[in-house]
Amino acid sequence: MLFETLIIAFLMVVAIVLVLLEIFMLPGITVAGVGGFLFAAGGLIYAYSVSVWMGNITLGVSLLVFIASFAWLLRSKSFNRVALKTDVDSKLVSSRDLGIVPGDEGITLSRLAPIGKARIKGITVEAKSMDELIDEGTPVEVMRVDGYNVLVKRKNNS
Template sequence: MTTLILLFIVGIILLAAEVIVPGAVLGTLGALAMLAGCVIAFWQHGPMGGGVAVAVALFLVGLMLAIEFLILPRTRWGRRFFLHKSIDSRSQPPVADAAAITRRTGETLTTLAPTGYVLVEGRRYEATSRSGLIEKGTPVAVIGTETFQLVVEKITGDNPPPAASSTRPPVTPGLPADNDLNKPVDLLTAPVYLPPVPPAPPSSKH
């Protein structure tokens, strides 16, 4: 009987502490203590005593939940423990076309140390620096991309922006640039040479 009463007292104290310090840890321990008390009540006092213990435990747990989630949030003291305002924020989406934005130039909107924000072609991007600390308003060039960031470096006299890649085919040495061999070929409109089909051999009649 002493153990049963002690477990219920511990459970009540933990449930009361859960109301004061929300977090579900103390409340769970209190419920487990009462559950152990109910088991002992069934073992020592039979179904009648166990039923009374279960009813008391359910009443106390329900009272704790009502106080914590229905009554406490409406009190001035309880509002300190509950978040009533939503956080409105969003992460930057992945860079849509990494190949198109690489080699573009822009300027830093914030200091990159080494991460911050840059402005490239009128759009704001999160970026990381590959050339150390970059001050705000410094010209930068995009040298690559990561999942949610641009990789940039500072543009200086010793480090000019990378040149855009050329799509023109290489020139054949020894031929003028306007020669047909140095012009790009459109596979959809280029003439296709088909070898002549040999005539079928004459059939012999018997």
């Protein structure tokens, strides 16, 4: 009976560790999550094969240990060293808010095929060609400003 209890305890501890590792450290469904599920299923099946009483105790104790470990890990600062903590504090500014209006002129910084970068009034913006591909370094004229898109066309040299 002692040997069977040790086997069940080992299987359930490994299952709990793998599932917690899956939840807190590994993104998506990985080998740890599948392995944790298989170890838990194997431990419970083995416990219930020993006796129903042993299976019920294993299920109850395993759930309590898992919930306690999960709560402790959520509250502790254990994963602060490995967790992603990047905050995005930038915001997207509309081209209209930058003061770009139809008729302004600029130059392409990259090829517009049909979208690329252009510098208009000294400001680098994302520009969209209205009708053709425009090579880098080509003078352009703003035709329309739609929110975050600046629609441009090749500047006429006449």
